[in-house]
Amino acid sequence: MEITLIPDRRTLEIQADETLLDALLRHDEPISHSCRDGRCGLCKCSFSVQGLTPERGTSIEMSPVLACQTVPNADCIVEIADPDDVLVLPPQIARGRVEAIESPVERVRRLILSTDRTLKFEPGQYFEVTWSPDITRMYSAAGLPTDPTLVFDIQLHNLGRASEHVADALRTGDTAKIKGPLGAAYLRRKCTAPILCISNNTGLGSLLGFLRGIAKAGMRNPVYVYAGFLMSEYVYGEEDLRQVCKLLKDLRRCATVVGGGTLKRWDRLGLLPDIIGKDFDDLSEFRVYAFGSPHAIDVTSRLLRNKGVAPDRLHSEPYHFSVS
Structure with missing residues (x-):
């Protein structure tokens, strides 16, 4: 054959x-x-x-x-796919220890974990985290492999077993099994096309790590950044986003899009797909990276396809989870 x-x-x-x-x-x-x-x-x-x-x-x-x-x-x-930007990584397993649990806003937890070995991964990838034999969840990495700790921004969901564990039972010093990295939405470092980066809610953590990756690689691509939040009470990390964007060599736009509530002077009111739809007529030349919940990515992806983004130029990981 x-x-x-x-x-x-x-x-x-x-x-x-x-x-x-x-x-x-x-x-x-x-x-x-x-x-x-x-x-x-x-x-x-x-x-x-x-x-x-x-x-x-x-x-x-x-x-x-x-x-x-x-x-x-x-x-x-x-x-x-992308034969000029091949990524080969060994499968890895590490033992993680919770060093800190932060609550930037209600219903969001930022977990900071140390690991017993250095994990190799690329910005945009995620890990499988097992808290107990019956609680395993996928979390996107919100940092770089050179960082001293592994960071996950987690949206808490009603009736979610993993969410309940993180919100109510998890304590500093607890351990977890970490496997990965997983996902093909990694940074294509050799690509010179304009880059559109999109996050929804806790996808911001992954977005921050991804933008740091662009800056660290010295990439000169034009970069457009949109961070979306359902309501103003869910907004966090705006100052972190502004500081990271200052590191980019060719930042064209950095927008915080909020669906409702009390807005700051730099926020834009509306839904993320609607705002992007107004700002761009044609995205066929762009590489697009999207971070956030499966539903948010699915909705945004439909708009992006209508704006000319080919499937092989849209990079996201809409992995689904169970609330059982």
Whole structure:
């Protein structure tokens, strides 16, 4: 069997019962990967077993798949995402200890954890945190791997078992098992396109770490930043956001968008998708990174697609959770 790589139409041999990832790595093809068990999402690529159209040299219909979990049974077509910005990280497990619990606003907790080993990750990724055998939750990292501690900004949800644990039972000195990193919404350092960064509510923590990553990498991309909050009583971290934005080499806009309540003079009133929709006619040339709850990301993503953002240029991790 053969793999045809697009857009250049090179062909590679793939063995029976071999995953796409193993075949690509055996042929020294650049592809991001980490866990190899389908959890991290880094090896996501576009896949088809249909023929190439002669006009464009692409498949009739490509579907996203995880290369580590895909075993072709026929000749196939593959397009690797961001081959010039490959990320390869080992799967890691660490023991975390809660050093501090902060409450920047009601229904939000900022957890600061030390770890028994240095965890390697990229801005935009997240970790699986297990508090007890029956309480595991995904949290986005709100910092950089060079920071002395690991920080998570957590939105507390009614009836959520993990939320109840964090709000009522968690204490400094408690420990947790931390696995990761997970997620493919990492910073593409070699990309020179304009960058649109969006956060909703506690997605701000991830946004702050991501912007610090842009600054630390010395990237000169034009950067547009929007931090959205449902109501004014949920707003936090505005001064942190302003200070981080000062580090960027080409900041074009930094807006705090608030859905209602008492606004500060620099806030903009409205819903985040509506404000972005008014500010931009066409986003097809942008790389977009979105941080926040699954629902907020889903709503914002629909707007971004309507504004021309291709799926491979929209980076987010709308992982879903259970409130059981």
